[in-house]
Amino acid sequence: MRKFVLAPTFVFLLVLASFAQTPTPTPKLVAEDDVVKISTTLIQVDVTVTDKNGKIITDLKSEDFKISENGERQEITNFSFVSASSESAQTPVKSKENEKPSNVPLPPVPLKSDQVRRTIALVVDDLGLSFESVYQVRRALRKFVDEQMQANDLVAVIRTGSGTGALQQFTTDKRQLYAAIENVKWNSLGRGGIGAFAPLEATPLEQSKAAGNTTVTQEALEEERKQLQDFSDFREDIFSVGTLGAINFIVKGMNDLPGRKSIMLFSDGFAICSPDNPDRCARILDSVRKLTDLSNRAAVSIYTFDARGLLTTGVTAQDNTSGVTAERIQNLSSTRSGEIFDKQEGLAYLASETGGRTFFNTNDINQGLEKALEDQKGYYLIGYQPDSDTFDAKTRRFNKLKIEVNRKDANVRYRSGFFGVTDEQIKKPSNQTAAQQIFTALNSPFAASGIALRLNTLFGNDKQQGSFVRSLLHVDAKDLKFVDEAGGGKKAVFDVLAISFGEDGAMIDQIAKTYTMNVKGDAYQKLLTEGFVYYFTFPVKKPGAYQYRVAIRDGASEKIGSANQFIEVPNLKKARLTISGIILENLTVAQWQKFGDSAGQTTASGSSAAYETNSMSDTALRKFKRNTILRYGFEVYNAKLDASQKLNLTTQIRIFRDGKLIFEGKNAPFELLQQTDLQRAKSAGALILGKDMAAGDYVLQVTVTDNLAKEKRRAGTQFVQFEIVN
Structure with missing residues (x-):
């Protein structure tokens, strides 16, 4: 050689x-293998309990909890509290010669799997972020790496619209994370526009009517609006499914990673259903349910951030009201408020079903990140033995969980449930x-x-x-x-x-x-x-x-x-x-x-x-x-x-x-x-x-x-x- x-x-x-x-x-860390277990002998889930100030409650006992599967009370057979507190971030090194902090950058800390406390995927939904939101997210990500990332954190910055070669691997190297952040850019081909809302402008028939065409009827205007809305919904759903598919891929990869695992999703949101379009539910809801089940089995909690922040729903400078009917202008604020709610609904569903939290209507993304990180400092593992009906596909396709705690002002977050399939059946390799x-x-x-x-x-x-x-x-x-x-x-x-x-x-x-x-x-x-x-x-x-x-x-x-x-x-x-x-x-x-x-x-x-x-x-x-x-x-x-x-x-x-x-x-x-x-x-x-x-x-x-x-x-x-x- x-x-x-x-x-x-x-x-x-x-x-x-x-x-x-x-x-x-070496600090002794709690093993994180198989936090969530779904087998014929044991169902085990992680539960986060916080007080009214958002701080983790650490002194609860098994008798303080009640767990039910499909409304039936279960006997708790496994119980423990896991501390996932991370060490503080590195501080500048002082030179022995002058005792002043060195301006030479510190090398990254190589971590073994048993040293990792938190595995965090910072997922930027560039398929759905507006131009304005991208700026806010980039700034928040830089601040996270600068100030909030801890010594035992394994972190990745991943874009939902990136190619497979994007800088995606989990690392402790801040240089790599900064390089990935630099590549967070507005995707002009995605579902996000320049601003949080599509600018108001006249439709072709409205323009024709404003120009004096008396043959344009109200029914024709309504039909045109419905067709345009259906097309917009379909286009947005295509990108929403792309977003969910990218997160699905990330969760699969995180399945075998160590530490307390979480996805921080920065997005302008996506709608699951629409009151005017019931068929829309089928396109999105199935993808969302599969993703939440996969996340729960991989012990990944999803925290969602509406990157749009506080929004104005009225007429703005980017809107062009020329030719627009008075009715549309009058209803603009309520229409946009409904759009905010619909898109936040998808983010809220992902978070609530996987034991995470949502952070909406705030211009300070990093404050939400701080709360999400605080949320991961400790959790309870609660397990019970399932009965034969749990995995009977004829009677139960999905098993709904409910967990209660006997503590005043306590807030309990947990995974919503699981499909009636064991982990062993899911892990069968594909050809x-x-x-x-x-x-x-x-x-x-x-x-x-x-x-x-x-x-x-x-x-x-x-x-x-x-x-x-x-x-x-x-x-x-x-x-x-x-x-x-x-x-x-x-x-x-x-x-x-x-x-x-x-x-x-x-x-x-x-x-x-x-x-x-x-x-x-x-x-x-x-x-x-x-x-x-x-x-x-x-x-x-x-x-x-x-x-x-x-x-x-x-x-x-x-x-x-x-x-x-x-x-x-x-x-x-x-x-x-x-x-x-x-x-x-x-x-x-x-x-x-x-x-x-x-x-x-x-x-x-x-x-x-x-x-x-x-x-x-x-x-x-x-x-x-x-x-x-x-x-x-x-x-x-x-x-x-x-x-x-x-x-x-x-x-x-x-x-x-x-x-x-x-x-x-x-x-x-x-x-x-x-x-x-x-x-x-x-x-x-x-x-x-x-x-x-x-x-x-x-x-x-x-x-x-x-x-x-x-x-x-x-x-x-x-x-x-x-x-x-x-």
């Missing part, structure tokens, strides 16, 4: 920094072709785990080729099924699909190939032990936010693994100091000593002749043991030169764990490797992974300061996540 380096002259420095860390216990399976895994914003994958994407720049992103994918070969071959060999066949998406969700590049791997003897055992790295490079013609997605399907077992990673490609033409992706290499102490003894003796690939390691595998997998040496290398772009054509840079490294700074190195002079292209200055360093470091995820942050640059362009930073394993 060949070496991977950003440039062929890449050599590591003999610079060593060491640190040790006292082991810190898909091999291509459909891998494409579904790749397009989902959620990683498939049938094959363990680790993806690392690295930004770099070449003088001739320009900017590029190199993706390194480590594959755990034990998850592939090898079949016996003649002569004692082993063979595995797998499909690879890799796609890069731009910030607008459009596909930029792709790779789709089938590979056959043949190995024998010791090579097979080594492959099972160490895995292998699949890597590919895509050129980047335009700076911006990108998402790289890879899916692998094993032909024999049909197992699928997928991974995705967000990366921001900087604009080097702006002349800002920028750092490339960071390459890693792990050495034992003995290898490091040999490296020092043989300094200067390098192979053509740039590695020391005294030992053999694999920086490609180390950079992709990023799993290291204690009491070893971690070497890192990078390039610096756009550094300024003084009058003598020399650089004046300093470097500092930091180590974070769980968002907390645990090691901060001193600012040290930038050690430039021998080279002529100072616009791509190469450097490297190493540190000891101390024997007292606790197992878990860490972040290495490298900051380079250009002392010749202006203040705003002076610092560049890059980070890489790694894991300490036993």
Whole structure:
């Protein structure tokens, strides 16, 4: 397996920094698996109880609750209270040198599933938002990420009208969320107009009558209005079904995610039924009921926000009353009030049926978000044993739940019920072709785990080729099924699909190939032990936010693994100091000593002749043991030169764990490797992974300061996540 380096002259420095860390216990979190259970032996639902001020009530006992199914009282057999309080958000790090908050951005905190307290999907219904509402939602989302997002939150910003390549995966990385927010734009093809209401204007027959056509009758005007309204309702329903379908997809993906799960839906609303059009109910209500049942089984609560805020229902500047009948003008306010109510009805139904809340008629979306987050700090799990009639399709298609609590002024919210089908029956896999399976895994914003994958994407720049992103994918070969071959060999066949998406969700590049791997003897055992790295490079013609997605399907077992990673490609033409992706290499102490003894003796690939390691595998997998040496290398772009054509840079490294700074190195002079292209200055360093470091995820942050640059362009930073394993 060949070496991977950003440039062929890449050599590591003999610079060593060491640190040790006292082991810190991981907070014990309550398991969130199967919050809602619907089986033949147990029906379990989550219940939120708040006081008159909206605060969670935490001291209730099982005897304080009454639960009924279809009007029949049930005996409570399972009862518990779950606290889902999240840790406070990260605060700026103070430097040891000056004790002032650093202006260097903090790296994202990698979370394991048992550390996630809340999983929040911020769903922007751009199929139904007006131009005015989009502005308010974007502002609220930025404030949420800035101020309200907590350390143990897993968050995604998802647009209902986005393509499958939109920046959709759940993350703790605020950079990715900001990039997704930037792509929240008004959808001119959706059901939302410029304002909250369609502007008042004369219909064709009204214009004709106003022009003096005496043949236009009142009956003709009424018929025309009905036809126009039916068409408007049908068009709106098409987009409403699209909105519900997008939320349906999101809920399915959230089914296996950890934490207290919620969807915050920002929309201008949708009508379920219309008094003048009874047939309209069938088009929407079935989709809504299926969505609420799916949400309840996945333990996802939906909180809905009417993004229109406080509205004026009278005549506005955008209305053109010329030619409009006096009756329509007179009824305009009541018509628009009815439209507000109808569209809020759909949002209210989604929230009430899934245990969420609604936030209407307010211009402060973030105040509603704060209340929704407060609402998720704790909940009760209540279960009972169902009888044989619960899942009898002949007598009960839907089972209605009612939960009461014996506490004055208590507000109880719970899931309305469930269809008479068990979770096991619903989870039966559907038949898909091999291509459909891998494409579904790749397009989902959620990683498939049938094959363990680790993806690392690295930004770099070449003088001739320009900017590029190199993706390194480590594959755990034990998850592939090898079949016996003649002569004692082993063979595995797998499909690879890799796609890069731009910030607008459009596909930029792709790779789709089938590979056959043949190995024998010791090579097979080594492959099972160490895995292998699949890597590919895509050129980047335009700076911006990108998402790289890879899916692998094993032909024999049909197992699928997928991974995705967000990366921001900087604009080097702006002349800002920028750092490339960071390459890693792990050495034992003995290898490091040999490296020092043989300094200067390098192979053509740039590695020391005294030992053999694999920086490609180390950079992709990023799993290291204690009491070893971690070497890192990078390039610096756009550094300024003084009058003598020399650089004046300093470097500092930091180590974070769980968002907390645990090691901060001193600012040290930038050690430039021998080279002529100072616009791509190469450097490297190493540190000891101390024997007292606790197992878990860490972040290495490298900051380079250009002392010749202006203040705003002076610092560049890059980070890489790694894991300490036993």
